[in-house]
Amino acid sequence: AQSVTQPDIHITVSEGASLELRCNYSYGATPYLFWYVQSPGQGLQLLLKYFSGDTLVQGIKGFEAEFKRSQSSFNLRKPSVHWSDAAEYFCAVVPYTGTASKLTFGTGTRLQVTL
Amino acid sequence: DGGITQSPKYLFRKEGQNVTLSCEQNLNHDAMYWYRQDPGQGLRLIYYSQIVNDFQKGDIAEGYSVSREKKESFPLTVTSAQKNPTAFYLCASRRAGGAYNEQFFGPGTRLTVL
Numbered sequence: 001a002q003s004v005t006q007p008d009i010h011i012t013v014s015e016g017a018s019l020e021l022r023c024n025y026s027y028g029a030t031p032y033l034f035w036y037v038q039s040p041g042q043g044l045q046l047l048l049k050y051f052s053g054d055t056l057v058q059g060i061k062g063f064e065a066e067f068k069r070s071q072s073s074f075n076l077r078k079p080s081v082h083w084s085d086a087a088e089y090f091c092a093v094v095p096y097t098g099t100a101s102k103l104t105f106g107t108g109t110r111l112q113v114t115l
Numbered sequence: 116d117g118g119i120t121q122s123p124k125y126l127f128r129k130e131g132q133n134v135t136l137s138c139e140q141n142l143n144h145d146a147m148y149w150y151r152q153d154p155g156q157g158l159r160l161i162y163y164s165q166i167v168n169d170f171q172k173g174d175i176a177e178g179y180s181v182s183r184e185k186k187e188s189f190p191l192t193v194t195s196a197q198k199n200p201t202a203f204y205l206c207a208s209r210r211a212g213g214a215y216n217e218q219f220f221g222p223g224t225r226l227t228v229l
Binding site: 043094102103 | 156158218
């Protein structure tokens with residue numbers, strides 16, 4: 001069965017510092033990959049997604065992610081974090097084949113931003 | 116504005132009672148999903164529906180039921196058989212087509228069993 005690992009449960013960074021959130025997946029073939037963000041008590045918002053082509057993907061709010069097939073990773077990055085980026089971040093995958101498009105989520109990384 | 120609405124935002128239930136959570140979308144999406152979110156566990160799929168009058172169990176369907184009588188609506192009933200129903204429930208929808216079409220999420224309903 002496919003799985004998604006986000007090894008960091010909680011990360012604290014200073015405002016203006018760079019950020020990298022890790023995501024590793026376990027699946028036989030390259031899946032479709034997504035990053036979502038969730039503010040407290042809210043729904044999820046899509047930051048970016050990857051399904052083919054350029055392995056560096058640009059998203060909203062200044063985020064980017066790089067797909068590395070050899071490492072089965074899809075890490076999320078931001079060059080300079082803003083206080084409003086404090087939230088929980090989820091990596092998710094869906095199989096390349098199949099029609100149901102059932103997402104498998106990681107357990108999330110909670111980002112705290114200090115001023 | 117197109118989007119997904121969930122109601123109520125907060126719901127309190129006594130043990131032994133069934134409750135129904137509402138999910139409506141005006142995005143004209145074919146597929147709809149229900150997830151349960153618990154602290155530290157990410158999101159887990161309860162039920163999903165790819166077309167009207169059809170739905171499938173997800174990973175944790177026991178104690179839940181759904182219906183899909185209209186394309187826009189996908190209500191979730193939490194039955195008394197669900198042993199630990201206190202959680203945050205999220206509804207999502209997705210446009211039909213390739214798996215790269217992302218899911219759009221509603222704002223969620225927080226259910227508390229008293």
